[in-house]
Amino acid sequence: MLNMMKTLTACRGISGYEKGVSDKLLMMISPLTDRTWVDPMGSLLALKKGTAPEGERRKIMLCAHMDEIGFLVTFIDDNGFVRVTPIGGINFIAASYATVTFGNGTKGVLVPETGTAPADIKADKVYVDIGAKDKKEAERKVKVGDFCALEGSLTRLCGRRVAGRPMDDRIGCAVLVRIAQLLGETPCRDDVYFVFSVQEEVGLRGARTAAFGISPDIGLVYDVTGTGDSIGAKPMACSVGGGAAIKLKDSSVICDRALAEELAGVAKEKGMKYQFEILAAGGTDTASIQMSGAGVRVGALSIPTRYIHSGTEVLDLNDAEACAALTVAWLTREEKSGGNGTDAEAGAEAE
Amino acid sequence: MRMYSGQELVRELSQAFGPSGCEDGVRAFIRTQIGASCDGMTEDRAGNLIVRIAGRGVDYDPAEERRLMVSTHMDEVGFMVREITDEGYLKFSLIGQTDPRVLCGRHVVVGEENRTVKGVIATKAIHMQTAEKRTKATPVNKMYIDIGAKSAGDAEKLVQVGDYATFDSDLVPFGKDGRYIKGKALGGRLACAALIEVIRYLHASSCELAYDVYFAFTCNREIGISGASVAAFTVNPTLAILTGATAVNDLPGVSPEARVAALGEGCVLSLADRQTLYDAGLTRFAARCAEEGGIRYQIKQGDSDTSDGAPLQRSMAGVRTVSLSVPVRYTHSAACVASYEDYQALLNLCKAVICGLKP
Numbered sequence: 001m002l003n004m005m006k007t008l009t010a011c012r013g014i015s016g017y018e019k020g021v022s023d024k025l026l027m028m029i030s031p032l033t034d035r036t037w038v039d040p041m042g043s044l045l046a047l048k049k050g051t052a053p054e055g056e057r058r059k060i061m062l063c064a065h066m067d068e069i070g071f072l073v074t075f076i077d078d079n080g081f082v083r084v085t086p087i088g089g090i091n092f093i094a095a096s097y098a099t100v101t102f103g104n105g106t107k108g109v110l111v112p113e114t115g116t117a118p119a120d121i122k123a124d125k126v127y128v129d130i131g132a133k134d135k136k137e138a139e140r141k142v143k144v145g146d147f148c149a150l151e152g153s154l155t156r157l158c159g160r161r162v163a164g165r166p167m168d169d170r171i172g173c174a175v176l177v178r179i180a181q182l183l184g185e186t187p188c189r190d191d192v193y194f195v196f197s198v199q200e201e202v203g204l205r206g207a208r209t210a211a212f213g214i215s216p217d218i219g220l221v222y223d224v225t226g227t228g229d230s231i232g233a234k235p236m237a238c239s240v241g242g243g244a245a246i247k248l249k250d251s252s253v254i255c256d257r258a259l260a261e262e263l264a265g266v267a268k269e270k271g272m273k274y275q276f277e278i279l280a281a282g283g284t285d286t287a288s289i290q291m292s293g294a295g296v297r298v299g300a301l302s303i304p305t306r307y308i309h310s311g312t313e314v315l316d317l318n319d320a321e322a323c324a325a326l327t328v329a330w331l332t333r334e335e336k337s338g339g340n341g342t343d344a345e346a347g348a349e350a351e
Numbered sequence: 352m353r354m355y356s357g358q359e360l361v362r363e364l365s366q367a368f369g370p371s372g373c374e375d376g377v378r379a380f381i382r383t384q385i386g387a388s389c390d391g392m393t394e395d396r397a398g399n400l401i402v403r404i405a406g407r408g409v410d411y412d413p414a415e416e417r418r419l420m421v422s423t424h425m426d427e428v429g430f431m432v433r434e435i436t437d438e439g440y441l442k443f444s445l446i447g448q449t450d451p452r453v454l455c456g457r458h459v460v461v462g463e464e465n466r467t468v469k470g471v472i473a474t475k476a477i478h479m480q481t482a483e484k485r486t487k488a489t490p491v492n493k494m495y496i497d498i499g500a501k502s503a504g505d506a507e508k509l510v511q512v513g514d515y516a517t518f519d520s521d522l523v524p525f526g527k528d529g530r531y532i533k534g535k536a537l538g539g540r541l542a543c544a545a546l547i548e549v550i551r552y553l554h555a556s557s558c559e560l561a562y563d564v565y566f567a568f569t570c571n572r573e574i575g576i577s578g579a580s581v582a583a584f585t586v587n588p589t590l591a592i593l594t595g596a597t598a599v600n601d602l603p604g605v606s607p608e609a610r611v612a613a614l615g616e617g618c619v620l621s622l623a624d625r626q627t628l629y630d631a632g633l634t635r636f637a638a639r640c641a642e643e644g645g646i647r648y649q650i651k652q653g654d655s656d657t658s659d660g661a662p663l664q665r666s667m668a669g670v671r672t673v674s675l676s677v678p679v680r681y682t683h684s685a686a687c688v689a690s691y692e693d694y695q696a697l698l699n700l701c702k703a704v705i706c707g708l709k710p
Contacts, residue, residue, distance in 0.1 A: 016628030040589070041669035042630075072622060074652040075608035083608045085654050087623070124609070144650045145622050145634075199628055209669030 001174055001317050002154075004028070005162065008170035009152040012101055014070030015087050015202045017147045018042055020103070021066040025173055025196050032180035033194065039213055043206045044196040048180060052189035060331065061193045061216035061296075062179060063207050063285050064172025064223065065200030068165075069309060070149030071100070071110075071128075073142055080132030082108065082142055085123060088201030092121045094310040095150060100128055102148040106141045110150075150311050160317040161240070167313035169200065171303050171320050172222035178324040188331040200285050204252065207285035211292035218259065218297050219289035222323060224315065225250070225277050225302035234280065240304045240315060243273025244322040247300035252283025253290055259299040266330045273322055277302050301326060352383045356551075358532070358691060360384065361544045362522040365534040368460060368467065370429025370446045371574040373515045374398060376465075377425040377543070381568055384547050388554040397581040400425070400568040402550055408559025410710055417710060419562035420588035420670070421549070421701065422579045422663065423542035423595055424572035427535065428683045429517040430496070432461065432510055439500030441470070443516065445491055447573030452488045453684040458519035459496055461510050468509045469519060470498040518685035530690060531614070537687035538596035541677050543568060545698040546594065549705065558706045562589065572659050580662035583670055590633065591672040592704060593660050594697065596679040596689070597621065597651055608652065612678040614689070617647025618696040621674035623654040626661035633673035640703040647696050649678075675700055 007028075013021035022044045030036045033046040044066070050057040069088030076082050086092075092112075100108050108130035112121045128148065132138035142148075154164035176194050183192065193214050198206035200223075211219060225245050228236030238245050246263050247255050260276070267274040279302075290298040301323040306314040355363050369377035378400050382392065391403040406417070428447035435441055441461065445451075455474035460467040473495050477485065496516065500506035522534035546566050553564065565586045569578030572595075583591065601613040612619045618641065620634055641648040664672040677697050680688040 016623065017631055019631075039669050040671045041664070043669075072654070074654075077608065083652075085623070087628070144652065202628060203626065205628075205665055206669075209665055209667070213668030 001178060001320060002156070002162070004174040004177060005170060006154050008173055009154045009164055009166065012070070012103060012149050012152065013066055013068060014147045014149050015067040015199045017103060018066045018198045022196065025066065025177070028177045029180055029194055032177070032184055039210055041206045041209050042198040043210045045210060045214070046180070046194040048183055048192045048194070050190040050192070051187050056189070058190040058217040059193060059214060060190050061195055061211060061214050061219040061289065062176055062327065063195040063197055063210070063219060063221045063289060064176050065169045065197045065206065065285060066173060067198055067201050068149055068168065069201050070147055073144050073146045073148070075144065076135055076138050076142065078135050080130070080134050080138035082128040082130060082138065084126070084128055084148065087147070089309055091309055092123065092126055093118060096121055096126065098311050099151040100148040101151050102142055102146055104146070106130060108148065157314065161314060162317060163312045163314045165311050165313055167305055167315055168224045168308055169222070171224060171315060175222045175303070175320050175323050178321070179327050182324060182328040183331070186328065186332050190331065192331065197285055204283060204285050204288040208288035208292050211289040211296060215293050216296055219286070220327065221284050221286040221289065221298070221300040223284045223300065223302055224305035224308055224313070225279050226282060226308060227304045227306055230306045236278070236280070238275055238277050238304050240306055241319065242275045242304060243319060244326045245275050245277035245302040245304050247277045247279070247286065247302050250279035250284055250286070251281055252287035253298065255286065255299045256297040259297055263299060263301070263326060263330055266333055267326050270329050272326050272329070274326065354384060354386070356548065358524070360547065361532065361541060361694065362534070364540040364544050365522045365536050367540070368517055369426055370515045370517055371426040371571045372446070373463065374425045374570050378568065381425070381543060381547060385550055388551045395581060395585045397578050398570040399578045399582040399585070401582060401585060402566040404550060404553045404560065404564040404566070406560045406563045408561070410559060410561035415710065417562045418565060418586055418588040419705065419708060420565045420567055420583060420586045420591040421546060421705065422567040422569055422582060422591060422593050422659065423546055424539035424569045424578065424659065425543060426539065426570055426573050427517060428573050429515055430459065432512055432514045432516065435503050435506050435510070435512060436495065437503050439498070439502045439506040440473070441496040441498060441506065441510065442492070443494070443496055446515070447683065449683045451491050451494070454491070454494060455489060457685050459516045460519045461496060461498060461516040462514050468498050470496040470516070473497045520685040524691070530692065531688055532691055533686050533688050535685050535687060537679050537689045538682055539572065541596060541679070541689060541694055542594035542697065545694060545701060548698050549701045552702055553705065560706065561708055561710050564705055569659070577659045577662035579659035580666045583663050583666035587667065588670055590708065591663055591670045592701065593658060593663060593672055593674045594701065595658065595676050596682060597676040598656060598682040599678040599680055601680070611653050612649050612651050614678050614680060615692060616649045616678070617693060618700045619649055619651050619676045619678050621651045621676065624656045624658050624660060625654060626657055627664055629660060629674050630671040633671055637673050637675060637700065637704050640707050641700050644699065644703045646699045646703060648700065675704070
């Protein structure tokens with residue numbers, strides 16, 4: 001998991017420009033699955049066929065997003081300074097005075113205009129200094145429409161905790177690859193679709209079209225979630241190191257409760273560490289999968305993460321492993337009431 | 352019916368009556384202007400006009416069902432009559448987004464296609480306003496249209512509640528050699544004119560087309576109910592080109608990095624807007640087509656606008672979408688300003704991209 005994260009945090013891919021990440025993930029996932037393809041929006045999809053006979057297999061969609069927040073170049077001035085527009089939820093104070101990397105490897109530093117009060121640091125008050133002496137030199141390195149993002153990093157902290165960026169959501173991508181590895185050892189009956197989605201950070205866009213294309217029976221999303229365990233955090237019963245966080249709700253979605261309970265049941269039975277997650281602010285691909293086509297039963301297993309969208313997001317790799325292990329346990333468990341048991345239970349609850 | 356082309360076609364479309372939900376007249380006009388210059392024409396249930404040009408040439412394989420959709424919207428911003436006062440004035444609501452400050456004193460036409468009356472949006476003379484009132488914009492619910500009626504009964508003979516209205520504004524060339532044009536609805540309608548010319552060109556020429564090309568003239572863009580998305584479900588395209596206008600800000604006092612795009616600098620390629628990140632590969636391809644064809648283009652700076660791109664791109668399992676547009680000043684007013692050269696750049700770039708796309 002650590003090595004995977006080293007690879008995945010080293011490539012840059014902001015929303016709409018995920019090709020670099022997609023290429024890396026394709027190499028990781030294709031030996032583990034039966035078929036891979038890219039949809040029109042750019043999401044990477046991989047299918048691992050189930051062992052049950054044709055017609056008895058459900059379609060399970062597992063989804064994590066490849067894109068990270070960043071910037072698009074909008075203007076280069078006569079002095080060679082580069083103006084940018086934010087792509088996704090940028091905290092400009094957290095991003096100021098940090099190194100940024102462009103798609104072609106060019107480096108720069110994101111800085112506020114001199115004399116800007118901290119509270120006024122916004123998109124139109126910052127620029128990227130790439131060290132060019134004038135516009136001409138700058139344009140040899142960077143042009144309008146190029147993207148950049150805060151430099152990627154991964155630092156080991158105590159135990160199996162790590163700091164760096166973008167944990168959001170390369171950790172989810174790593175969990176998906178881990179699940180594919182584990183399913184190689186213990187196959188499951190159902191068809192499992194691995195979806196590495198695009199454009200999550202700008203409005204949960206890629207997962208929606210991917211889900212429409214797959215039309216899954218169940219969708220599960222792997223993304224970071226906020227926690228209540230940092231100093232000054234709003235009270236939240238979710239902490240780093242507390243195990244897989246089974247999402248009940250975030251600001252974009254209310255998950256299928258029966259599915260969440262089922263996941264918790266499996267965790268309890270297997271003695272796996274888990275916690276429920278109710279995230280007050282923030283949305284995930286779970287919402288767009290739920291509302292795609294004629295509707296999809298959805299859940300999410302989140303990786304508790306501190307300081308999300310900053311240059312140093314902190315999480316525990318044990319939590320990520322727990323998400324993968326719980327998913328595989330759920331996918332491969334012995335059905336007590338046949339393949340459609342869960343649907344029947346959900347129906348009973350609705351009545 | 353007369354066939355128009357060039358600036359006359361732009362004029363007829365700009366002056367046509369067609370606020371969101373009332374696009375019938377515009378659609379009928381476009382149908383006649385295309386006539387037999389296509390391989391098929393249909394209307395879907397949302398009122399979109401869809402015109403087909405069949406693929407051909409060595410790269411075209413009907414079994415592959417490769418479809419390219421080229422979309423623009425027919426509708427414009429306008430008004431709807433919501434009340435006729437006892438004195439015969441018309442209270443109204445806005446259709447689409449318009450700055451209330453550009454309304455007072457404007458000529459309008461009220462009614463529906465073939466049954467319109469002229470009117471003006473009334474404004475109180477400056478002498479009769481208090482000092483405080485002069486500094487404030489009048490809200491739309493305090494405005495009314497004067498159609499010269501003497502009473503409610505008099506007005507009701509000419510209009511009824513629910514009637515649409517638009518600006519009454521002729522298309523006028525101005526500037527050196529008439530390089531700029533002024534008129535209403537210079538958003539989608541400029542693109543409508545361009546696409547009509549592109550359809551005629553494709554029909555007459557023998558250029559190879561790797562895709563079946565579907566031109567969608569769509570409804571209800573200005574009120575956010577994207578006809579383009581409905582059209583996409585009808586056409587089920589592989590790729591899409593979204594055309595229209597980009598509102599620019601190349602005005603005195605605006606710093607260069609905030610100007611979005613500039614008039615006269617060519618067709619605008621958009622990388623992003625508030626809800627859409629356009630397909631990077633297709634956008635690069637369009638830029639290459641422009642460079643190879645000697646067509647002027649510019650990359651849009653900033654992303655604060657919205658478009659049909661979002662619903663179109665995210666219809667069904669997703670559609671790779673590129674945005675080509677004409678820069679327009681003062682959009683959504685009676686006096687939008689555009690450059691005829693930019694219009695031609697859009698037209699030529701559409702041709703180049705459509706003919707240049709390979710499977």
